[in-house]
Amino acid sequence: MRVLLVDDHPVVRAGLKALLETTEGVEVVGEASSGEEAVEKARTLEPDIVIMDLAMPGMDGVQATRRITELGLGAKVLVVTIHDEDEYLVPALNAGAAGFLNKSAADTDLVGAVEAVARGHSYLPRHAAALLARRKAQDASDHKRGTDVLSPREVTAIELYASGFSAGETGKEMRLSPKTVEGYLARAKAKLGLHNRRDVVRFALEAGLLRAEDER
Known part of the structure; x- marks a missing residue:
């Protein structure tokens, strides 16, 4: 596992x-001290994981998380920050982060x-x-995005897919073909206005x- 810090x-x-x-199995292949440097090193080093701070000069x-995600290299970004999730969790997820960890817990949870x-x-x-549920409750269109639709x-397919299962793995759990599972996922995402795994x-x-x- 190749990691960029x-x-x-x-x-x-x-x-x-x-x-x-x-x-x-973990190798730190590079380090960056700014967002701009992080994007460039993600491009050249192609790490599997990018451990990303939030408060940096410049970008x-x-x-930086959004730019790296847009590169399409498959690198997953784990935000590790001292900042509170109440303010930064949703922006980080919207930018493409796959995880969020406070630095105070890094020694045990990193x-x-x-x-x-x-x-x-x-x-x-x-x-x-x-936290996300509270944010959702503040959204005026909340009633359009519930599982009641x-x-x-479709609920089971969404739950397994969100947990990291592939269509094939989900099919085994549901005793359905991968193609049938993909159909359920496509219909569910269309109903909910979702576009990707994130x-x-x-x-x-x-x-x-x-x-x-x-x-868990």
């Missing part, structure tokens, strides 16, 4: 690197967060589901179909 504080990068280097972590994101799962703070099988994960959290990683 992005933080404007060398001491923080050194600490995160020390934590990661104790884990078998901030949210902007490796697990990296492994979860690498497996295709989301990794979010304990109160993420409640989905069939039971949208589905966010909806599943908001709807209570998916729990934050550290609540």
Whole structure:
């Protein structure tokens, strides 16, 4: 697993690197101290995981996350920040982040967060589901995005897909063909106005179909 560390504080990068280097199969392939440098190194080094700080001079972590996601290289961004999720979680997810971890928990949770994101799962703070639900409740169009518009099988397909299952794996769980599962997912996403896995994960959290990683 190739990791790019992005933080404007060398001491923080050194600490995160020390934590990661104790884990078998994890290689820190590069470091960046700004958003601009992060985007360029993501392009040239093609890491599997980018550990992203948010508060940096110039291009901030949210902007850098969006740029890296738009590169289409398949790198997954895990935001590791001192900032509170109440203000930064939703912007980070909207920018394409696959996970969000507070630096205060990095010494115990960083490796697990990296492994979860690498497996295709989301990794979010304990109160993420409640926070996103509150934000959803403030949305005037909330009633149009509930699970009540989905069939039971569409709900199951969305739940498994949001948990990181492929169409084939979901089909095995539901005892259906992958093509049938893809049909359920396509109809569900069309009903809910969702476009990609990131949208589905966010909806599943908001709807209570998916729990934050550290609540599992």
